[in-house]
Amino acid sequence: MITASQQKTITKKQPSTTPGTNRLWWQSLIQAAVIACVCIAGLELFLQAAGVGMEEIIQPDQTLGTKHIPNKLVIWRMEGFSRGLLNSAGMRDNEHPIAKPEGTFRIALLGDSTTEGLQVPLEATYGAQLQNLFHTQGLRTEVINFACSGYSTGQEVLQFEQQVAQYRPDLTIVLYNRDAVENVRKPTDFSCEPRPYFYLDHNNILHQDNAILQAYESALQPNAVQDFLRRNSRIYGILSHTDMNLSIHEALYRKLRGIALKPFAPRFPKLKPTDAPYPLQDSTAVTAALLERLNNDCANAHSKLVVVAFPNVVNDPVLAQQIDHFARLAQKDHFGWFDLTPTFRWNPDPMSLFLQYHFSAKGHRIVAEQIADYLNKASP
Amino acid sequence: MGQIFPLVSSDIIGTMLFNSFTYLVFLPLVVALHWLLPERFRHGLLLIASYVFYMNWMPSYCALILALTVGNYFFGLAIDGAKKNDYVAAGGSPQTQAASLRSSAAKRWLIAASVFNLGALCVFKYANFLVSSVWQTLVVGRDLVSGLPPAATIALPAQSPVLNIILPLGISFFSFEFIHYTVDVYRGSPPVRNFLHFALFPAFFPSQIAGPIKRFQDFTAQLAHKSHFDAAMFKDGCALIFLGLFKKTVLSDNLGQVVAIGFANPLAMGAADAWLAAIGFSVQLYLDFSGYTDIGRGSAMLLGYRLPINFNFPYLAANLRDFWHRWHISLSTWLRDYLFIPLGGSRVSSWKVKRNLIITMTLGGLWHGAAWHYLIWGLFHGIGLMLTKDWMEAVDKAPWLQRMKPQAWWHCSGVVVTFLFVCFTFVIFRADSFGKALQIFARMFCAAPSGAVVEAFCISTLPVTLSVYSMFLALEKLCTTPGLLHTLSAPVRFFWNGSLTARATVYAALALIILGFAPEHATPFIYFQF
Numbered sequence: 001m002i003t004a005s006q007q008k009t010i011t012k013k014q015p016s017t018t019p020g021t022n023r024l025w026w027q028s029l030i031q032a033a034v035i036a037c038v039c040i041a042g043l044e045l046f047l048q049a050a051g052v053g054m055e056e057i058i059q060p061d062q063t064l065g066t067k068h069i070p071n072k073l074v075i076w077r078m079e080g081f082s083r084g085l086l087n088s089a090g091m092r093d094n095e096h097p098i099a100k101p102e103g104t105f106r107i108a109l110l111g112d113s114t115t116e117g118l119q120v121p122l123e124a125t126y127g128a129q130l131q132n133l134f135h136t137q138g139l140r141t142e143v144i145n146f147a148c149s150g151y152s153t154g155q156e157v158l159q160f161e162q163q164v165a166q167y168r169p170d171l172t173i174v175l176y177n178r179d180a181v182e183n184v185r186k187p188t189d190f191s192c193e194p195r196p197y198f199y200l201d202h203n204n205i206l207h208q209d210n211a212i213l214q215a216y217e218s219a220l221q222p223n224a225v226q227d228f229l230r231r232n233s234r235i236y237g238i239l240s241h242t243d244m245n246l247s248i249h250e251a252l253y254r255k256l257r258g259i260a261l262k263p264f265a266p267r268f269p270k271l272k273p274t275d276a277p278y279p280l281q282d283s284t285a286v287t288a289a290l291l292e293r294l295n296n297d298c299a300n301a302h303s304k305l306v307v308v309a310f311p312n313v314v315n316d317p318v319l320a321q322q323i324d325h326f327a328r329l330a331q332k333d334h335f336g337w338f339d340l341t342p343t344f345r346w347n348p349d350p351m352s353l354f355l356q357y358h359f360s361a362k363g364h365r366i367v368a369e370q371i372a373d374y375l376n377k378a379s380p
Numbered sequence: 381m382g383q384i385f386p387l388v389s390s391d392i393i394g395t396m397l398f399n400s401f402t403y404l405v406f407l408p409l410v411v412a413l414h415w416l417l418p419e420r421f422r423h424g425l426l427l428i429a430s431y432v433f434y435m436n437w438m439p440s441y442c443a444l445i446l447a448l449t450v451g452n453y454f455f456g457l458a459i460d461g462a463k464k465n466d467y468v469a470a471g472g473s474p475q476t477q478a479a480s481l482r483s484s485a486a487k488r489w490l491i492a493a494s495v496f497n498l499g500a501l502c503v504f505k506y507a508n509f510l511v512s513s514v515w516q517t518l519v520v521g522r523d524l525v526s527g528l529p530p531a532a533t534i535a536l537p538a539q540s541p542v543l544n545i546i547l548p549l550g551i552s553f554f555s556f557e558f559i560h561y562t563v564d565v566y567r568g569s570p571p572v573r574n575f576l577h578f579a580l581f582p583a584f585f586p587s588q589i590a591g592p593i594k595r596f597q598d599f600t601a602q603l604a605h606k607s608h609f610d611a612a613m614f615k616d617g618c619a620l621i622f623l624g625l626f627k628k629t630v631l632s633d634n635l636g637q638v639v640a641i642g643f644a645n646p647l648a649m650g651a652a653d654a655w656l657a658a659i660g661f662s663v664q665l666y667l668d669f670s671g672y673t674d675i676g677r678g679s680a681m682l683l684g685y686r687l688p689i690n691f692n693f694p695y696l697a698a699n700l701r702d703f704w705h706r707w708h709i710s711l712s713t714w715l716r717d718y719l720f721i722p723l724g725g726s727r728v729s730s731w732k733v734k735r736n737l738i739i740t741m742t743l744g745g746l747w748h749g750a751a752w753h754y755l756i757w758g759l760f761h762g763i764g765l766m767l768t769k770d771w772m773e774a775v776d777k778a779p780w781l782q783r784m785k786p787q788a789w790w791h792c793s794g795v796v797v798t799f800l801f802v803c804f805t806f807v808i809f810r811a812d813s814f815g816k817a818l819q820i821f822a823r824m825f826c827a828a829p830s831g832a833v834v835e836a837f838c839i840s841t842l843p844v845t846l847s848v849y850s851m852f853l854a855l856e857k858l859c860t861t862p863g864l865l866h867t868l869s870a871p872v873r874f875f876w877n878g879s880l881t882a883r884a885t886v887y888a889a890l891a892l893i894i895l896g897f898a899p900e901h902a903t904p905f906i907y908f909q910f
Contacts, residue, residue: 031879035879035881039885046893047893049844051841052841078900235892237896238896245900
């Protein structure tokens with residue numbers, strides 16, 4: 001039973017609970033902030049100790065779309081395992097001076113994740129193994145790996161012009177890996193990755209299409225906070241990696257993400273096929289034109305070009321047709337060409353040469369041996 | 381559909397896995413709708429959600445669950461009706477009650493129900509196994525009589541004929557639930573008359589694909605009660621889901637990748653590799669299945685339901701009998717109640733008990749999969765249980781052994797021996813064939829140096845995550861048992877229970893850890909294939 005006096009006391013006390021509630025609200029906010037900070041710091045330390053969340057290797061670039069983050073410590077756990085630092089120029093390689101050492105034969109490797117080889121330790125990549133093979137033959141050779149995950153032939157050509165040429169390589173090797181389709185886009189489709197695209201006009205002259213890069217211009221500009229997080233935060237690395245993977249694999253995630261980010265996404269014009277600035281492109285023809293351009297660039301930089309075809313072990317008819325096309329082009333334009341398919345197919349255990357999509361250490365060794373063999377035969 | 385945390389598209393797997401992005405969207409949506417809808421619509425919502433969950437894999441097989449549900453619903457009513465009729469016909473005296481239990485009409489209905497359920501299980505799960513076994517027997521027979529003239533020998537196809545049957549997900553689990561239902565109704569439990577409640581019993585999505593094998597009395601009793609949102613249960617459910625995801629994605633999937641290297645090429649393994657693969661698979665299987673059960677139980681708790689526990693630290697069992705009281709508890713109790721006891725249980729002569737153990741465990745092994753190595757695995761466990769029984773009887777008879785029994789080293793050596801036995805038998809369970817299992821056993825005792833399995837383990841995140849998980853288990857145990865740590869941790873537990881912010885932040889951190897440590901490609905839950 002509550003007596004009347006007690007009732008009065010309770011009633012009297014009621015107004016004084018309001019400041020109390022305010023204090024609790026502030027306390028909760030401070031408590032939340034403190035817990036969040038402690039958790040973030042603890043998590044960052046734990047993830048660093050465990051070597052997780054360090055697979056972020058790419059930063060936006062206004063001309064190439066993406067490029068490696070220089071001096072970034074990378075611990076790679078997808079398909080395989082490797083641990084190492086990207087060099088100060090952003091290559092997955094040791095440091096290389098721009099000036100070529102006297103009497104050294106310099107080889108530049110261009111390509112995508114296959115050449116970058118983050119799935120195996122640096123010394124197991126075919127670039128490093130190629131250098132070792134030449135060293136054992138007593139040749140002073142320096143192999144520089146410029147390859148970057150996800151690069152198309154078009155990006156490789158631009159990379160040569162912007163970065164590689166100044167290293168004055170004597171030989172430039174490109175590993176062509178089914179990426180012709182990444183050099184072109186449907187002229188009315190703006191939902192593709194921000195990178196330079198290419199097209200041939202009616203006179204078969206190659207042009208660069210920067211529409212997507214321009215649309216994402218603000219997103220591709222350097223952002224101090226994001227750059228800091230990209231370089232240093234494992235939590236950022238995990239979130240970015242998850243976002244990328246879900247975007248690739250999950251239709252539902254893509255849909256929900258699209259809805260959520262719609263207000264912030266660049267606005268593209270809705271083009272009818274008749275409004276397209278250029279016709280639909282044949283990706284093989286565009287890639288051939290890009291290889292011709294790269295061959296010219298190499299000649300201007302006093303470098304020889306060799307294009308190596310990714311082994312078509314699964315008998316992909318599109319790749320087979322492209323390999324034929326580029327082989328004829330190599331004969332016509334006098335650049336080096338060879339196909340890894342026969343060597344990989346004749347191997348008694350071809351599956352051991354791959355992890356899943358990328359070369360295993362054994363696969364890298366075979367590629368290095370094949371390239372060395374080809375180069376020895378081409379210029380004994 | 382795809383897996384969120386392991387980040388593999390479930391287009392490959394084709395079902396809504398508990399660790400899929402789709403489930404991450406599906407579960408909160410169902411939970412929110414469940415608590416927002418008026419009470420009378422909730423069971424209907426759960427049934428629709430459960431069928432949507434199943435249809436995600438193969439819509440046409442929903443008809444199978446529905447057919448089994450309708451069939452068993454009527455079988456239950458028929459058994460009950462036949463028993464009542466016999467009871468009334470016999471005058472309804474208490475003495476006739478027992479007789480009515482053995483009523484011939486009810487028994488006929490029970491047999492029909494069992495044929496119906498086991499028939500579905502046999503057609504969908506064992507048909508190909510039976511066909512290939514018959515074919516192999518005929519081939520062996522033909523080879524034995526190869527000296528006879530060609531006209532006298534059997535013309536057989538070059539390869540075993542394969543029936544184009546896809547194993548329906550979860551059929552082993554819901555078939556057992558239906559068998560339990562009809563047998564219990566026959567034994568005297570009242571049947572479920574509300575069809576919605578009955579339909580939800582096998583279909584309930586948190587336990588639909590891989591159990592735990594529920595008992596209808598517990599489940600329908602929960603359905604009959606008015607469901608009220610219970611914040612404490614909700615919190616426990618969240619914790620269980622996170623724990624389950626951690627076990628599955630961070631530990632089991634990473635271990636699975638290491639183990640797979642060894643089992644793919646046993647001859648390339650050194651001794652350390654073979655031991656690591658064998659122990660690794662035992663740990664993987666436990667984490668995978670208990671992780672699944674945790675997520676299932678957690679999901680059910682978010683909806684206000686409790687599912688039975690399935691694991692109780694099985695690798696701390698001091699003998700094999702104890703192990704089966706702690707491992708896949710819902711299956712082992714089912715096997716006890718509906719196979720071992722009807723065979724005579726342990727109240728028969730000693731050799732009959734042993735026979736019952738062997739039959740129960742061999743059939744239990746075969747329940748896991750239609751292949752000889754599962755059967756052999758079950759047989760080994762039957763023999764193991766038989767030997768355990770003999771050993772325990774011998775200990776009870778020998779006073780000098782009795783004196784040792786209470787000592788710690790006795791218990792510890794029991795744990796080690798049981799764990800090793802379980803690991804060895806799990807090699808048979810995991811290997812593609814018994815021959816491959818023998819190769820692995822041989823590698824365990826060879827002098828070859830360690831190779832790919834040990835290397836893969838060392839460069840993986842497992843040394844860190846397994847240590848963290850072990851520390852968590854030890855701390856949890858110490859903090860919940862009376863003692864210094866229990867007292868010291870009291871304020872932390874009080875804070876944890878009272879602060880939503882603390883829980884939200886810790887769960888967010890845990891989600892990040894799960895995302896960060898999960899391998900690129902995950903496998904579906906191992907028990908999904910059973």
